[in-house]
Amino acid sequence: MISETVGYIRFSSDRQAEGDSVERQRTLILDVAKGRGLEVDRWVLDEGVSAFHGDNLTGALGGIIAEANSGKFKGTLLVENLDRISRQHPEKALQVLLNLMQKGVTVITCADNREHSSGGDPMNLFNSLITFIRGNEESVMKSRRANSVWASNRDKLKDGLKIKNAYIPRWLEWSADDLIIIEEKAELIRRMFKLCTEGLGYSAISKILNNESIPTLSGLGLHRASGVAHFIKNRSVIGEYQPHTNVDGKRQPVGEAIADYYPSISEDLFYRAAGAVAIRNNYGSGGYRRGSFTNLFSGLIRCACGEMMLLKNKGKAGIDQHYLLCPSKDYGSCEQKSIRYDVIEKQIIVALSILPDVNKTRDNGAAIDSLNGRLITLSKARDELVEVLVQVPSKAVTERLVAVEKDINKLSEDIEALKREGSSEHGFKIIDVDDRPKFNQQLKSCLSMELIDNVIAYRNLDGNVLLEQHFGVKYRASKVLNMEGEVLAETKTDIPLRAKKQNIRVKQ
């Protein structure tokens, strides 16, 4: 059996706290080995692994222990100190050390240059036990401290004070002891939410923002889908603060989130967006939310490339000139031409008016979506509270849970009521475009539209084409055909080629 000398190094994932830990451990081990006339044959490394939960026992150290158990490794194991081997409960830690010793391994702790081997100095064993007790206590304290710092912060928060920690959301800044909104940045986030409520996905939203050369919140790089998603889901937007702490090198949330901690950017938009995302996740298409509507067909006309056609004002100096355009166009991945909105709007309405299904109502959709969004977030909050309660029984948390439960019940009742109300409502008239939000909502509840070059295909929710509208040059006239190819209607715009003043009210 060859006697081997192994150097074992472990550092936790909290690299900053550990500094250049690897180099320090390595140098020390080499020094001690040299002093003892040994040469390190092999290095074994546990990187980003905690010894508090014994994770290293299933890591590289676990491998060495297995080799010792099978008799493959007999020799010398050099470590900085016993902490590197274990920070678990002393009983467990000592067991690990004793096991290695009994399998014929000599463990050398380099910090105190002690040798631990079977039949060796019993005082060393005694010292090891003390070291294990200290190491474990330290880890227990560390994790307890993180919780008690949080507890004391929590008391401050109850008095309405803010903790001036390093992290605050990017759209906020300190003004004396208060946090205030950086309006320009908040506006960008609201824009993301608005686009989301219009049924756009994260990727489409990032494209639009990049397309308009709007800088990111950090001022660096381009908008990305993941970044947009981060904001859309970020509850700091509605003022929630979730404290985090570093426990054993891992960033973890501590305690429950605190409502009304930050100034809220827009609670309404947040919940509507949550509803929109939930709907898109469920049905794979966007939904309309009240108040965020920009055009009659907002979130309705999909380009053949898959993107939702957007309204954009290309007008100059006070004269609006709205176009429907595909967000992919500027990336060269789509050839769809932009369409003047005023030219096409009435013509589409003509086609819609001969669609029989449009008059069937499935209403209150927007209100229900919004409430559903709230319900989802509240349910999540409830689950988190239950999680906290399981770990730390607390009266305050229990009270909060009861309050959340109550809100959930109330919301569920409201949703049911809205559904009942919606199903009894009939007779919404397609020609009534004055109530534009309602009109848009109505359309979304029964059809989708796809633009392929100069043809709009009108489909029901099952995806079956009901009508096709074939446009001529510059979309100035069209023929509406059924699936048998019969022409049901012809349309023509009366809007002059060069628009003087926009006569269609379109909210931006």
Ligand SMILES: [Zn+2]
């Ligand atoms: Zn396209």
